[in-house]
Amino acid sequence: MAKYDEPLLNEIEEKEEEEFLEDVERKELNIPNLTEREVIKHFIHLSQMNYGVDTGFYPLGSCTMKYNLKLLERVVKNEKIAYVHPLLPEDAIQGCLEIMHKLEKMLCEITGMDAFSLQPCAGAHGEFTGMLIARAYFEEIGEGDARKEVIVPDSAHGTNPASAKMAGFDVVEIPSKNGRVDMEALRHALSNETAAFMLTNPNTLGIFEKDILEIAREVRKVGALLYYDGANLNAIMGKTTPGKMGFDIVHLNLHKTFGTPHGGGGPGAGPVGVKKHLEKFLPVPRVVKRDGKYCLDYDRPHSIGKVSHFYGNFAVLLKAYAYIMLKGKKLEEAAERAVLNSNYLMEKLRSIGYEVPFYNRRMHEFVLSLANLKKKGIKALDVAKRLLDYGFHPPTIYFPLIVEEAFMIEPTEDESKETLDKFADAMKKMLQEDVEILKEAPHNMPVKRVNEAMAARNAILTWKDMEK
Amino acid sequence: MEEMLKYLGIKSVDELFEDLPPEIKTDGLNLHEPKEEMEVEMEIKKILSKNKSFFDMPFFLPVIKPHYIPPAVDEIVSRQEFYTSYTPYQAEASQGILQAMFEYQSIIAELTGMDAANVSMYDSATALGEAALMAYRIKKKRKILIPRNIFWHKKKVLENYAKGAGLQIIEVDYGEDGRMKLNHEEKDVAAIYIENPNFFGIIDDRYKEIAEMRERLDALLIAGIDPLSLAIYNPPSCYNADIVIGEGYFGNPLNFGGPLLGIFACKKEYIRQMPGKIVGATVDKEDKRAFCMTLQTREQHIRRGKATSNICSNQALCCIAFLAYVALLGRNGLRRVAKKNMDNAKYMANKLQKIGFSLPFHKKFFNEFVVIGNINGKELNSRLSNKGVYGGLPIDEYVENGILFGVTEMHSREIINFAVEKIKEAMEEKL
Ligand SMILES: Cc1ncc(COP(=O)(O)O)c(C=O)c1O
Numbered sequence: 063m064a065k066y067d068e069p070l071l072n073e074i075e076e077k078e079e080e081e082f083l084e085d086v087e088r089k090e091l092n093i094p095n096l097t098e099r100e101v102i103k104h105f106i107h108l109s110q111m112n113y114g115v116d117t118g119f120y121p122l123g124s125c126t127m128k129y130n131l132k133l134l135e136r137v138v139k140n141e142k143i144a145y146v147h148p149l150l151p152e153d154a155i156q157g158c159l160e161i162m163h164k165l166e167k168m169l170c171e172i173t174g175m176d177a178f179s180l181q182p183c184a185g186a187h188g189e190f191t192g193m194l195i196a197r198a199y200f201e202e203i204g205e206g207d208a209r210k211e212v213i214v215p216d217s218a219h220g221t222n223p224a225s226a227k228m229a230g231f232d233v234v235e236i237p238s239k240n241g242r243v244d245m246e247a248l249r250h251a252l253s254n255e256t257a258a259f260m261l262t263n264p265n266t267l268g269i270f271e272k273d274i275l276e277i278a279r280e281v282r283k284v285g286a287l288l289y290y291d292g293a294n295l296n297a298i299m300g301k302t303t304p305g306k307m308g309f310d311i312v313h314l315n316l317h318k319t320f321g322t323p324h325g326g327g328g329p330g331a332g333p334v335g336v337k338k339h340l341e342k343f344l345p346v347p348r349v350v351k352r353d354g355k356y357c358l359d360y361d362r363p364h365s366i367g368k369v370s371h372f373y374g375n376f377a378v379l380l381k382a383y384a385y386i387m388l389k390g391k392k393l394e395e396a397a398e399r400a401v402l403n404s405n406y407l408m409e410k411l412r413s414i415g416y417e418v419p420f421y422n423r424r425m426h427e428f429v430l431s432l433a434n435l436k437k438k439g440i441k442a443l444d445v446a447k448r449l450l451d452y453g454f455h456p457p458t459i460y461f462p463l464i465v466e467e468a469f470m471i472e473p474t475e476d477e478s479k480e481t482l483d484k485f486a487d488a489m490k491k492m493l494q495e496d497v498e499i500l501k502e503a504p505h506n507m508p509v510k511r512v513n514e515a516m517a518a519r520n521a522i523l524t525w526k527d528m529e530k
Numbered sequence: 531m532e533e534m535l536k537y538l539g540i541k542s543v544d545e546l547f548e549d550l551p552p553e554i555k556t557d558g559l560n561l562h563e564p565k566e567e568m569e570v571e572m573e574i575k576k577i578l579s580k581n582k583s584f585f586d587m588p589f590f591l592p593v594i595k596p597h598y599i600p601p602a603v604d605e606i607v608s609r610q611e612f613y614t615s616y617t618p619y620q621a622e623a624s625q626g627i628l629q630a631m632f633e634y635q636s637i638i639a640e641l642t643g644m645d646a647a648n649v650s651m652y653d654s655a656t657a658l659g660e661a662a663l664m665a666y667r668i669k670k671k672r673k674i675l676i677p678r679n680i681f682w683h684k685k686k687v688l689e690n691y692a693k694g695a696g697l698q699i700i701e702v703d704y705g706e707d708g709r710m711k712l713n714h715e716e717k718d719v720a721a722i723y724i725e726n727p728n729f730f731g732i733i734d735d736r737y738k739e740i741a742e743m744r745e746r747l748d749a750l751l752i753a754g755i756d757p758l759s760l761a762i763y764n765p766p767s768c769y770n771a772d773i774v775i776g777e778g779y780f781g782n783p784l785n786f787g788g789p790l791l792g793i794f795a796c797k798k799e800y801i802r803q804m805p806g807k808i809v810g811a812t813v814d815k816e817d818k819r820a821f822c823m824t825l826q827t828r829e830q831h832i833r834r835g836k837a838t839s840n841i842c843s844n845q846a847l848c849c850i851a852f853l854a855y856v857a858l859l860g861r862n863g864l865r866r867v868a869k870k871n872m873d874n875a876k877y878m879a880n881k882l883q884k885i886g887f888s889l890p891f892h893k894k895f896f897n898e899f900v901v902i903g904n905i906n907g908k909e910l911n912s913r914l915s916n917k918g919v920y921g922g923l924p925i926d927e928y929v930e931n932g933i934l935f936g937v938t939e940m941h942s943r944e945i946i947n948f949a950v951e952k953i954k955e956a957m958e959e960k961l
Pocket of ligand 1: 125185186219222291293294315841842843
């Protein structure tokens with residue numbers, strides 16, 4: 063990565079004269095006038111101080127950092143979406159509606175659900191939508207007041223409890239047992255006050271919840287719904303479906319499983335799928351086909367309404383559509399290779415001496431515990447930072463919360479054996495390195511270890527704050 | 531692959547899926563055979579060719595509108611280092627995007643007059659929902675006042691965000707001039723939401739009265755803004771707004787309504803109640819300036835059920851596009867474009883008045899305005915359908931025969947003249 067002392071935009075010298083405009087009420091506007099030349103240089107410099115998937119191995123657990131096919135970028139650069147307004151009459155938007163309709167159908171096939179809404183803008187937004195659907199369902203059957211609780215495992219992603227809470231539920235967290243749902247704890251927590259149990263399968267340790275059918279039975283027994291966090295769908299495509307496992311509601315992260323890029327944090331897309339009995343609650347409008355024509359249907363009296371401004375992140379949806387068109391049936395191979403890569407790398411790292419808590423076959427990802435290194439004074443954070451020096455993006459650290467000094471690795475299907483071997487070599491070398499080298503890492507990034515505590519203390523959030 | 535299987539001591543990858551109970555196994559996917567890149571590209575092009583873009587058929591639809599995007603913006607957001615990366619949790623390998631995010635926050639603060647901004651909500655509608663929840667956390671009161679004239683999609687989204695916390699949404703009527711009535715009395719108000727320009731396009735400069743309403747009701751003030759209008763009109767800090775939200779369309783195409791970018795800014799005293807990602811400036815070990823995500827104890831990955839919001843992935847790349855747009859235009863360029871929007875809108879409104887439409891509301895508008903004619907908006911649009919142009923948004927639920935038009939720098943005089951001519955023709959048509 064390149065290193066620059068890149069000034070902030072407002073620190074670059076202005077070359078253009080202030081232009082005086084009449085009848086402009088606002089006199090002060092502290093935004094620099096720069097030339098295109100200066101601006102491009104600035105952003106190229108910034109980009110060169112950033113690590114992307116194209117740069118190298120990015121095994122960020124839970125995030126499925128696949129290589130993003132360039133065709134996906136190409137297909138959205140089209141005037142026929144860029145300059146298409148969502149409020150145009152149906153005749154003028156048949157192309158967009160067709161893509162959406164077909165994508166919904168393909169997602170139904172991949173997940174075993176009966177209907178999809180593409181409106182949610184990210185995974186967490188999908189969870190929130192799913193929870194609103196659960197709420198609407200219980201209100202409809204007269205149990206709205208009674209069903210107050212949503213259960214999540216302690217290994218769940220933070221968005222699960224946060225989304226349930228935002229939809230008005232109380233969150234009950236249950237402990238895991240040997241890296242899986244503790245059936246005893248689940249049975250104990252379930253009651254006629256339970257609205258839903260939220261689960262991702264494989265779970266965040268990368269372990270498949272073998273008891274899924276029993277889990278589904280127990281949840282159904284008390285009349286609750288089973289919610290699938292689709293963040294880990296990459297592991298099972300073509301092998302099984304959330305539908306078969308007994309889930310009632312699922313969300314997908316198109317920016318994970320379906321190869322659309324993460325954009326430095328977004329935009330993603332978090333479509334929500336449901337079984338037949340919940341279809342009427344999906345957000346409006348629905349895309350329907352009538353007499354060979356695609357339409358936006360708002361006439362859904364049971365619908366929860368809307369969750370985003372228009373119909374979702376269409377450009378992201380289109381990329382996912384292109385991805386599925388390319389792969390078709392062979393999506394299954396992505397799951398196979400992702401799982402193979404993950405198991406291979408796990409065994410390699412284990413053979414070097416890294417500890418894998420709840421050791422077991424893994425699916426698409428696995429979690430190491432670096433707690434052993436603490437004796438030497440090394441934290442998971444130090445190892446992560448040192449990996450940067452070796453040219454790798456570090457894994458997810460300190461998640462899931464149930465593993466001490468967690469180091470969560472998801473290689474994805476796109477990486478070669480050679481890359482995995484190199485990564486394992488780096489992990490091995492680090493065990494032999496001087497402790498100080500790790501604690502001081504990174505050494506050859508654009509900056510040295512960043513003081514995050516100071517950032518939180520001082521809260522300097524704008525260039526105005528900086529001047530003070 | 532063989533080597534890897536051998537290393538694991540297995541014969542086939544199927545063995546890795548042994549944890550899946552046989553009852554749930556599926557027999558592959560019932561999808562098409564894989565396709566070649568060229569095939570996929572051509573197929574998608576063909577499907578999309580059924581759409582009509584602004585260039586096939588100019589339209590005057592409001593809420594979000596077509597704007598010109600300088601080519602350098604595309605170049606910047608096409609850098610793989612930006613668009614393929616994840617949320618910058620590893621600060622040392624993400625200084626580029628972190629600095630860009632910090633600059634974005636700074637620009638939003640400049641435009642809105644607020645002290646801080648986050649790195650996006652999904653869109654302006656969800657930003658409004660989050661703002662209402664934030665006001666509830668701060669004020670511990672449950673009523674949210676909103677203008678009766680608000681885009682219905684936005685209201686629908688707000689209702690869903692309000693549900694969990696049991697917030698009550700109350701609509702405040704507008705006066706004959708189309709502006710919200712500021713003498714509304716109400717108890718237990720957490721926030722007043724005011725749009726400026728409002729849904730009818732009107733710029734509200736009753737700064738003193740708005741600020742007074744905020745004081746009187748002891749509520750927070752949430753302002754919904756259009757970032758372009760802020761290049762020439764006074765920022766919401768002028769009327770003491772506490773939270774500012776808006777659609778950050780700068781540099782981002784319409785894309786059939788998404789992705790959008792929800793702007794979210796507030797006063798410093800409330801930053802610990804803010805939803806979303808925030809970037810802060812700090813130093814590295816050698817005291818060199820550096821950036822990182824900060825105030826993360828507000829967020830779901832740490833606070834889980836007690837977080838200020840569930841948001842995780844956001845619209846970060848749209849923030850980069852927004853920032854690049856502002857950097858390229860600068861103060862001068864932004865003002866020029868804003869002026870042009872206003873001038874074009876005025877030109878269109880005048881022309882429409884000449885052919886028999888009238889302006890029912892306050893005349894100070896930015897780039898959207900309402901007209902009434904002796905024809906219903908839906909009827910007009912359907913008569914226009916074969917004339918190569920499309921009109922505005924019918925708003926009969928507010929004003930009988932009312933149409934809301936949106937005009938930008940892309941609506942050249944030529945386009946406007948053509949449209950008005952076709953509208954005139956359509957009006958004269960006998961059924
Ligand atoms: C397991 C899991 N669930 C949910 C989410 C939330 O998804 P998003 O970031 O798209 O909101 C994530 C994302 O990191 C995740 O890893």
